Amino acid sequence: MSAEDLGRLLRGLAPQVLGALLRRYHDFDSCEDALQEAMLAATIQWPVDGVPDNARAWLVTVASRRVIDQIRSERARRDRETSSASRELPDALVAPGPDERVPRDHDDTLTLLFMCCHPALTPASQVALTLRAVGGLTTAEVAGAFLVPEATMGPRISRAKQRIRAAGTALSTPEGPAYVERLGAVLHVLYLIFNEGYTASSGPDLQRPDLATEAVRLTRAIHRSLPDDGEVAGLLALMLLTDARRAARTDAEGGLIPLAEQDRTRWDSDMVQEGARLVTDAMLRSPLGPYQLQAAIASLHVQAPRAADTxxxxxxxxxxxxxxxxxxxxxxxxxxxxxxxxxxxxxxxxxxxxxxxxxxxxxxxxxxxxxxxxxxxxxxxxxxxxxxxxxxxxxxxxxxxxxxxxxxxxxxxxxxxx
Amino acid sequence: MKFLLNAYAASAVTVARSEAERDAVVDHADFVAAARESGELIGGGVLADSSTGVLVRAREGRTTVADGPHLDSPVRLAACYLVDCEDRDRAVGLAATVLAAHYDAVEVRPVMLAAGMEM
Known part of the structure; x- marks a missing residue:
């Protein structure tokens, strides 16, 4: 397995592992630290021993041990300070056994996304935290994506975590109308990430992470969890049908080329086809929503052989x-x-x-x-x-x-x- | 979105008004602490007196340096901060917490983006 493939595999697993850890141990910072260490262990061990059969469970187990060690040493420190006798570890501190029932992998990614889009946060904080926790970008990378210094982005992410902690019930998935509302917030955040990447992709900053691609990747993950949700499919389709035009919408100097004047042979036909298929299927099977409509409109635009045929x-x-x-x-x-x-x-x-x-x-x-x-x-x-x-x-x-x-x-x- | 908050102070303030008002012109500590903690402040600060500035010009390949200030104006730029925040409304809210806003003006100027939408 190449280093690149391994990196991609780990990035896909990271939010699932983080979600699983948070469900047990609640503390965002220690779970994130533990995840980083488990990923590091994987990059050293897997190329030698091979990727374990259940890579996700392997990471959860290794990271759990790390969180428990941290909690134990924290408790020991406190006990020394208070001179109290040592206590038994509650069940929550025991790493899961291999036979423990685990929910479907992608549900953890979704749970984590729901948490990052908590209503206590502003949209800008939701975006930053989503990229950090679900996208697996470093704080420096998130800062780079928004062209602000790390010293500005760091506090923004920390404060978002504090707010979520203060709000309590962070990891419980809301139900009923609150679920629909929260899913709406998640889709909006992914849409914002996509737009940020889409408008920036012609800029001179080649070092910036590609947020449009990142948004597509995360939206795909939700679509796998919720294949019957028409708006999730609609948003994914909208992103693909928009991103398909990327190569054609700017000239060599970075100048904007309007839709009607773009060289249509430069549009990505695979993305066009996938997007069109997704939105057609969604509109047939589920209630109509704004993302599906916008995707359907984008689809009509890109399927015209010439602008005059629109x-x-x-x-x-x-x-x-x-x-x-x-x-x-x-x-x-x-x-x-x-x-x-x-x-x-x-x-x-x-x-x-x-x-x-x-x-x-x-x-x-x-x-x-x-x-x-x-x-x-x-x-x-x-x-x-x-x-x-x-x-x-x-x-x-x-x-x-x-x-x-x-x-x-x-x-x-x-x-x-x- | 990035905005530049330019806090202007009437040049007369520093000589003519009370001690407390004079302090208020340069004391943005609360604003700086809050905007840094929220992850919105990129940088900036209070500027030295405009008489300490110089004007640099390039004309026909030659660079000249002259004493400031640039404009003989009753108001002077006293502080400027670069912030990155949600939208214009939020930038205006931040500007209102820059103390000079109480008796002078804080100009909120959007910073141009290098990227654009399909038109």
Whole structure:
């Protein structure tokens, strides 16, 4: 087994082992330390002795011993301090025997994800803790992924752990409506991780961990645990159908290429097929949800052989449903684009003016950029140019700003009145 | 998202107002402790008096150094902090805890990202 294969195997097992340890011993920090030591032991022993038949149980046993040693020495220290007689170890401190019933492997990954997405945490802390505990990234790697120093990320992760500890019932999986809500939080965190990676993947920082790939890996793990959940499948499909376009969406200089102008031969056809299959299957078998709808829309976009072949009436319909079941300004914005593509730019622009009344959107560069695009389609070059320039001032992304200025300049060149 | 919090103080404050107010201009200890503990503070600090700054310029291949301050303004940059936080609302909340906010202004400026969304 190559070092790379071993690394991949261990990274897949890590959250399951950590979940199993936490179920028994509760203390996040000692469980994490013990896991690190067990993984280190595995990287030394397995290449020599071979991978044990039940690699996960091996790691749990080795790590459990380590946690128990730590608790024992901690207790001995306390006993020395208090001069009290030594006590019996409770059952919880005994390492599990090989015949002990263990739940299905992936359930532990899921339990750990549920814990990391505890409602006591902010989304940014949920993201950081998920990458650290479930993704198995080091604090330095998580910090690198978000381009902040380790000295900033370290306290963020520590505080997240403290909050979870303070909240008590960390590892109990919620039931009923709370379960649905928590699963929603987990999917949202994975979506945030994916987006962070997706927007960053063209950046100059090649050392950053690939968060988009990491998000896909974790979402796959939940999909294996919950194969019948349509929204989990929908999110996985959405990620695959979006990531499939990665190679085509920036040019050699890192400039953004809009969907309609991308070289479709550079899209990853395996990812497109897998994503399309996942979402079609999910929509047939389970109740409709926002991730499935967004995946279905992404699927229609990538299955058109040319931009001109895009099935806009169908996309328009799906956005209409999305706006009904999960209303958001972004959904309305995209709906307006689809309306413009089916009924003409004026119909789309009318929807945008309603959206501009929304405070959250009025000064949003996406709204202004979309209006610029629709004005350009409508032939109102001067107004389109103004809006491209306004959007370029509102965005906080350098490549977006470059793109929007280029669009504005293009209109200056062709504008006969200037 | 990263934001720069620029705390401005009226230049008159340091000479004209009470001792307590003068301290408040430079005492951001509570803000720094809280933002560091929450894992949001990247760096920054209180700046020395603007008269101690110099202006560096590059013109036609030559670098020149001149005495500051840059602008003859009634307000001066007194402190700046780089934070990484959830969103603009949170950045505004952090800015409000920078004490100078009580009688001057803290400017909240988003830092541009090197990455962008498909347009």
């Amino acid at each position: 099935d806009w009436p169908q996309i328009r319909f799906l956005y209409q449903v999305l706006c009904r079941i999960a209303p958001s300004p972004m959904a309305t914005l995209n709906h307006a684009i689809a309306v413009a593509m089916t009924d003409g730019p004026d119909a789309g622009l009318a929807m945008l003016s309603a959206l501009a009344a929304d405070d959250r959107m009025a000064r949003h560069h996406r709204l202004t950029a979309t209006r610029a695009h629709l004005l350009e389609l409508a032939g109102d070059t001067a107004a389109a140019r103004e809006d491209y320039l306004l959007a370029s001032r509102l965005t906080t992304s350098l490549p977006e700003q470059r793109y929007l200025r280029t669009r504005a300049d293009r209109l200056t060149e062709t504008d006969p009145t200037s």
